[in-house]
Amino acid sequence: MKQITIEEAGQILKEKDNFLVLMHKSPDGDAVGCGYGLCMALRSIGKRAEPLCGDEIPPLFGYVTGKLETAEADPQYIISVDLATTNLLSGKALEYQDRIDLCIDHHRQNSGFAKAGYVDPDSASCAEIVMKILEKADISITPDIADALFMGVATDTGCFKYSNVTPETHRAAAKLMEYGADSLEICRIFFDTKTRTRLALEKMIYETIRYYADNRIALVTITREMMEKSGATQGDMDGIAGIAKQIEGVAVGVTAREKDNGEYRISVRTNGDISAGNICGVFGGGGHFAAAGCSIYGSEEEIRDKIIGACLKEIGEKN
Amino acid sequence: MKQITIEEAGQILKEKDNFLVLMHKSPDGDAVGCGYGLCMALRSIGKRAEPLCGDEIPPLFGYVTGKLETAEADPQYIISVDLATTNLLSGKALEYQDRIDLCIDHHRQNSGFAKAGYVDPDSASCAEIVMKILEKADISITPDIADALFMGVATDTGCFKYSNVTPETHRAAAKLMEYGADSLEICRIFFDTKTRTRLALEKMIYETIRYYADNRIALVTITREMMEKSGATQGDMDGIAGIAKQIEGVAVGVTAREKDNGEYRISVRTNGDISAGNICGVFGGGGHFAAAGCSIYGSEEEIRDKIIGACLKEIGEKN
Numbered sequence: 001m002k003q004i005t006i007e008e009a010g011q012i013l014k015e016k017d018n019f020l021v022l023m024h025k026s027p028d029g030d031a032v033g034c035g036y037g038l039c040m041a042l043r044s045i046g047k048r049a050e051p052l053c054g055d056e057i058p059p060l061f062g063y064v065t066g067k068l069e070t071a072e073a074d075p076q077y078i079i080s081v082d083l084a085t086t087n088l089l090s091g092k093a094l095e096y097q098d099r100i101d102l103c104i105d106h107h108r109q110n111s112g113f114a115k116a117g118y119v120d121p122d123s124a125s126c127a128e129i130v131m132k133i134l135e136k137a138d139i140s141i142t143p144d145i146a147d148a149l150f151m152g153v154a155t156d157t158g159c160f161k162y163s164n165v166t167p168e169t170h171r172a173a174a175k176l177m178e179y180g181a182d183s184l185e186i187c188r189i190f191f192d193t194k195t196r197t198r199l200a201l202e203k204m205i206y207e208t209i210r211y212y213a214d215n216r217i218a219l220v221t222i223t224r225e226m227m228e229k230s231g232a233t234q235g236d237m238d239g240i241a242g243i244a245k246q247i248e249g250v251a252v253g254v255t256a257r258e259k260d261n262g263e264y265r266i267s268v269r270t271n272g273d274i275s276a277g278n279i280c281g282v283f284g285g286g287g288h289f290a291a292a293g294c295s296i297y298g299s300e301e302e303i304r305d306k307i308i309g310a311c312l313k314e315i316g317e318k319n
Numbered sequence: 320m321k322q323i324t325i326e327e328a329g330q331i332l333k334e335k336d337n338f339l340v341l342m343h344k345s346p347d348g349d350a351v352g353c354g355y356g357l358c359m360a361l362r363s364i365g366k367r368a369e370p371l372c373g374d375e376i377p378p379l380f381g382y383v384t385g386k387l388e389t390a391e392a393d394p395q396y397i398i399s400v401d402l403a404t405t406n407l408l409s410g411k412a413l414e415y416q417d418r419i420d421l422c423i424d425h426h427r428q429n430s431g432f433a434k435a436g437y438v439d440p441d442s443a444s445c446a447e448i449v450m451k452i453l454e455k456a457d458i459s460i461t462p463d464i465a466d467a468l469f470m471g472v473a474t475d476t477g478c479f480k481y482s483n484v485t486p487e488t489h490r491a492a493a494k495l496m497e498y499g500a501d502s503l504e505i506c507r508i509f510f511d512t513k514t515r516t517r518l519a520l521e522k523m524i525y526e527t528i529r530y531y532a533d534n535r536i537a538l539v540t541i542t543r544e545m546m547e548k549s550g551a552t553q554g555d556m557d558g559i560a561g562i563a564k565q566i567e568g569v570a571v572g573v574t575a576r577e578k579d580n581g582e583y584r585i586s587v588r589t590n591g592d593i594s595a596g597n598i599c600g601v602f603g604g605g606g607h608f609a610a611a612g613c614s615i616y617g618s619e620e621e622i623r624d625k626i627i628g629a630c631l632k633e634i635g636e637k638n
Contacts, residue, residue, distance in 0.1 A: 160479045160492070161506035167493035173479070174486035187480035188590065195567045203525045206518050248514045271507065
């Protein structure tokens with residue numbers, strides 16, 4: 001992958017046309033914010049641009065997605081945003097995995113799958129990068145674009161509290177507010193709203209937390225039965241992986257969520273110098289230092305043994 | 320109260336000596352951050368300075384208060400920080416209520432009790448104001464001072480998500496990070512840590528939430544019995560007043576906490592265009608538009624009738 005400058009990335013947006021912007025599966029606020037924000041910006045300068053995510057985009061992001069009408073694309077230039085590897089594409093987006101022209105990303109482990117790439121691993125969110133590219137290219141950031149990008153910045157930083165936050169993150173947030181982002185509404189949607197079904201699920205979670213290693217590891221298991229009983233849906237799950245790590249004294253918070261066919265989707269969040277990426281790497285997963293994920297297959301007990309074993313090993317190696 | 324400029328406020332810090340810095344009762348992160356941060360800064364330029372809060376400062380703020388040794392003061396110049404009215408002084412701080420020389424504050428309703436005042440109601444936190452005064456006065460902001468002030472900014476904005484946040488708030492946060500604030504640790508302490516007793520209390524709260532006005536009002540009651548059963552202490556209560564308002568569809572979140580002698584301490588948080596200040600004003604309380612407090616005396620049912628009545632009236636007037 002040819003590393004290009006931010007100016008070159010901006011130049012591409014102005015020179016090319018008929019864009020498709022790919023987002024990763026299980027899209028988060030940063031992916032959706034970048035995908036939709038970039039398409040809005042491209043359209044604002046007269047280009048054709050369509051966002052594409054192989055998975056359905058949860059209604060939680062409707063505040064942003066509702067502002068862009070989308071259509072089928074027959075694209076000439078393919079951009080990926082917030083995509084570390086093409087393994088994270090799904091569905092219809094997979095068709096384009098071998099022909100990605102430009103990769104805009106902030107993952108240090110970006111696998112270099114595109115023809116050209118602008119990757120800034122010091123950026124807390126990909127949305128900050130998109131903002132800077134638009135600024136360099138003199139493409140106006142409208143309030144709608146600012147909303148999309150603010151959603152990316154805010155959600156990828158847990159509302160400015162994760163370890164990835166830098167002074168630049170706050171300065172990007174300040175600029176996006178000045179560009180017209182409704183930061184209050186976005187923060188309310190993502191950080192200050194709980195559905196009643198979410199409350200019901202949290203109550204069950206609080207009753208079932210398990211502790212290991214002198215309470216340094218906390219494990220939350222969310223079974224399909226708990227989902228059914230609480231009535232919780234995917235839209236209720238945002239930030240749920242943070243609950244275990246929040247508990248005082250806990251250095252490794254693990255959340256195991258039962259999916260279909262014996263799959264448990266594992267999220268690991270860590271405090272201090274323990275690598276969540278290492279823990280999930282044991283099972284073929286990955287992510288960031290303080291937040292990572294993987295899938296493990298088996299019974300609830302098998303999953304527990306495996307993931308807690310990997311956590312204990314990682315903690316042991318750090319002591 | 321004579322309104323002075325930020326330059327004049329800075330000049331006072333450099334000219335006077337033997338300062339006492341008063342904080343309000345039930346001190347929050349902004350009061351403590353300003354009180355301790357300002358004293359650290361004054362001492363750094365060779366002045367004598369002591370913070371004074373009439374109430375005991377909760378251990379939650381120990382990350383900041385632990386960095387300053389305090390002593391008895393026989394002060395010559397009295398400053399108040401984050402203090403809207405001298406009614407909010409308590410204990411030993413009350414002795415100084417009639418001789419406050421300089422008031423540094425951000426409350427729009429500041430009652431003008433001091434000889435001179437620098438009040439900026441557009442500032443989300445008083446800590447941002449203290450930062451700017453120090454900058455104007457060319458007093459270096461050390462990492463310890465930055466920690467104290469970042470605590471003020473972050474806690475008074477609910478980690479950058481309340482309606483008081485402006486681009487300037489994010490820029491102040493960016494600067495304080497550059498001055499050396501350990502923003503990650505401060506956010507972890509205040510926004511990403513739950514004690515197990517807090518978890519137990521939240522579980523009880525989730526079981527006892529009452530809804531009114533088509534679920535637009537949610538009421539959380541925290542009885543002394545719940546506190547005892549959960550084992551929760553004052554240190555577990557931070558942000559508890561936000562729970563009711565977080566529930567989807569709720570426009571007015573009310574938290575009634577039983578104190579001694581039939582007093583219930585009421586916190587009201589609102590979304591949209593409903594004034595929490597108006598609701599609490601009915602009972603002699605006050606605060607900001609979206610967050611206010613008051614005390615009501617009576618039985619649990621009487622309290623409920625009174626506060627919900629006031630909420631319904633305020634909602635009714637807005638429809």
